[in-house]
Amino acid sequence: VIGQPAKSKRPKEHGENKIFNRKVKPKTSKMKERESADSSLKSQSILTQVMDKGRFQKLAATLSLSAGQSIELRCKGSNVTWNYPLYLDTFKDSRLSIKQLDRYGQLILANSTAADTGEYSCWLQLCNGNKCRKDETKTGSTYIFFTDKEELFVPTPSYFEIVYLNPDKPAVIPCRVTTPSAKVTLHREFPAEEIEIDGTDIIYDAKKGFVYQHPTSDHKGIVYCKAESQGAPQISIKYHLLYVEVPKGPPSATIAASSNRVGLGDSVRVICTVLGEPDVDVNFRWQYPGQELERPVIIQNFWRLIKRGIGHTTRITKSVFLVEDFKAKDTGNYICVSQNLQGETTVATKVELN
Secondary structure: OEOOOOOOOOOOOOOOOOOOOOOOOOOOOOOOOOOOOOHHHHHHOOEEEEOHHHOEEEOOOEEEEEOOOOEEEEEEOOOEEEEOOHHHHHOOOOOEEEEEOOOEEEEEEOOOOHHHOEEEEEEEEEEEOOEEEEEEEEEEEEEEEEEOOOOOEOOOOOOEEEEEEOOOOOEEEOOOEOOOOOEEEEEEOOOOEEEOOOOOOEEEEOOOEEEEOOOOHHHOEEEEEEEEOOOOOEEEEEEEEEEOOOOOOOOEEEEEEOOOEEOOOOOEEEEEEEEEOOOOOOEEEEEOOOOOOOOOOEEEEEEEEEEOOOOOEEEEEEEEEEEOOOOHHHOEEEEEEEEEOOEEEEEEEEEEEO
16 A cells, blocks of 8 residues: 555645745743753643543553544643644644633644644743743643554655755654554665664654664665555655755855846846755845835745755745835845854845936
């Protein structure tokens, strides 16, 4: 049986343009090192499962339920935040209901499927005005396996995924299972062979999949997983492992205007372009002549993947800055600041009146 994609969901093409409208999570402040050894047990107590006849059950680190079952979780507190598998958010799934009541938060998932397998967690938010932070002492989480003998692997939106092998961080082949007791093996497509799992360089975790602790170019190629559990073996989707080696550091950015001399009433585009690692996000900030006068402008950010040689892929990220109905006050320097986790780069170009 081949791993099936989630039903009635449109697969997202790999490298499809993304618009950056990311929500910024509230920053959490570090708690004092005063938590005792049993703090993890205390934190679990705020998350419970509602059972039949109004009974409640504290949740262990993992929970196995049959696909098709519904589940209700409660998290004690008047300001609760939930985290659950991204799959449910991506498609605005109507089976998921989250409510905040007076003394607890409630999460209900109806008619569960194998694709709902994943971590479900909650925590209390401590707020002072508009600023909120996570209360590290009041959290709870559990990993739920929604078992389905027809779907041993957690379904994905596509039949094929790309995994980037970066030399300085672990790489995960995410063939997660719905049945924790399933026997899972990793296989290379060409040459056809089972890959030895030594428990050191390559490990298996039912909640994650296979983890390459120290990826190298020797690991690249196409692989798949095979699972067995009281029946015929099932095969996962295929994973294309691409080795990526891009110099670390701030973004490599360039800037260009559609024209550096513009007539009154014309439009001008200024484009800031960054080349970098496929899985590294880039954020942009702009400074421009009409900024203090709150000059209306249009900014659009997007990215795509481009191939550069065999087995090497680069991400090209662009920020397009548009000024319509150009006026004298719009003349001057247009400055783009691009930022990643390694730092930031500033580039500028001048636009003058023709």
